[in-house]
Amino acid sequence: MIFLLLKSLRERFGKAAIVSGLVAAGTLGGFDGMTVSRAATHASCSQCSPPTWHVVETANFKIYCYGTAGVSPETAAACESLRSKLAARWLADARQAWSPKCNLVLHASDDDYAREVGAAGRSTAASTLIDRTAGQVTLRRIDVKATRPGWHEGALGHELTHVLLADRFARHALPRWVDEGVAILADTSDKQRRHRQDLEQALAARREFRLIELVTLIDYPEAQRWGTFYGQSASLVEYLVERFGERPFLDFVEAASQHGYERALTTAYRLSTAELERQWRAHVAAARDGIVRDGIARDGIARDGIARGPLAGQVTMLVQPAVARPNTGTAVAN
Numbered sequence: 001m002i003f004l005l006l007k008s009l010r011e012r013f014g015k016a017a018i019v020s021g022l023v024a025a026g027t028l029g030g031f032d033g034m035t036v037s038r039a040a041t042h043a044s045c046s047q048c049s050p051p052t053w054h055v056v057e058t059a060n061f062k063i064y065c066y067g068t069a070g071v072s073p074e075t076a077a078a079c080e081s082l083r084s085k086l087a088a089r090w091l092a093d094a095r096q097a098w099s100p101k102c103n104l105v106l107h108a109s110d111d112d113y114a115r116e117v118g119a120a121g122r123s124t125a126a127s128t129l130i131d132r133t134a135g136q137v138t139l140r141r142i143d144v145k146a147t148r149p150g151w152h153e154g155a156l157g158h159e160l161t162h163v164l165l166a167d168r169f170a171r172h173a174l175p176r177w178v179d180e181g182v183a184i185l186a187d188t189s190d191k192q193r194r195h196r197q198d199l200e201q202a203l204a205a206r207r208e209f210r211l212i213e214l215v216t217l218i219d220y221p222e223a224q225r226w227g228t229f230y231g232q233s234a235s236l237v238e239y240l241v242e243r244f245g246e247r248p249f250l251d252f253v254e255a256a257s258q259h260g261y262e263r264a265l266t267t268a269y270r271l272s273t274a275e276l277e278r279q280w281r282a283h284v285a286a287a288r289d290g291i292v293r294d295g296i297a298r299d300g301i302a303r304d305g306i307a308r309g310p311l312a313g314q315v316t317m318l319v320q321p322a323v324a325r326p327n328t329g330t331a332v333a334n
């Protein structure tokens with residue numbers, strides 16, 4: 001899930017959501033004016049150091065966490081590594097550093113996370129906040145529930161992709177289907193499989209979007225269609241990227257934002273929207289037939305069941321919660 005500060009967030013959720021997201025009670029003194037609310041419920045421990053805010057600064061991040069232990073050097077390096085890998089995949093100039101740096105807030109409890117992102121993000125595992133002024137990104141912030149092992153594999157790559165795409169499309173509108181569809185390609189294989197299941201259910205019930213309807217959505221659809229929206233967006237992006245490549249795909253998206261889909265499709269791919277829809281549906285049907293025939297999942301999940309996320313094995317749990325709380329929330333849509 002991505003929020004565009006002072007525009008869509010205010011329009012969709014009202015001023016209260018912004019207050020909840022950015023300027024709730026409690027200030028991190030000395031952290032460049034960044035304001036984060038604090039839970040008053042963290043219990044103190046007489047045997048250990050009292051929990052406090054920790055911050056680590058890298059080339060592209062300011063990483064914040066609250067607890068009795070700070071961010072490990074390995075974790076900070078892994079965040080940079082993942083950003084570099086995603087930037088190299090999608091951007092022509094991958095070496096361009098973020099200015100301002102991205103505030104990455106690692107929450108040690110579900111309550112802390114929910115307090116920061118507000119009611120709209122309560123069902124998510126991570127969220128991104130972007131602000132733009134005059135074609136420049138002026139705020140980058142990612143909030144992550146760092147309460148479960150593997151949080152980095154399941155959420156960070158997705159949210160980093162949103163931030164990178166905001167750079168690429170700072171001057172042109174980025175359609176929601178592209179923003180989410182591309183970000184899902186950085187999700188774990190298991191999460192991508194669940195998005196495909198959502199799409200298959202929608203197709204079986206004939207609840208899917210018409211292609212032109214999906215690509216011209218201005219904002220997220222109503223909540224009951226989120227599963228279809230995420231699943232179909234991911235499938236269409238994956239299809240176009242596999243067929244034509246990452247950067248040509250983003251060039252096509254930029255051309256479509258300027259000249260419309262019909263003209264951009266004809267120029268880039270020699271396709272009409274109707275033909276693209278026909279070919280995409282055939283591709284989805286062929287993939288489904290392949291799964292049934294071969295008994296092999298397309299998502300590439302290893303038969304040993306071990307996730308092959310982008311940071312697998314590189315990152316250790318970095319937040320030491322003052323009070324350990326089980327994370328019972330699940331979220332497919334981020």
Ligand SMILES: [Zn+2]
Nearest residue numbers: 001002183334
């Ligand atoms: Zn997202």
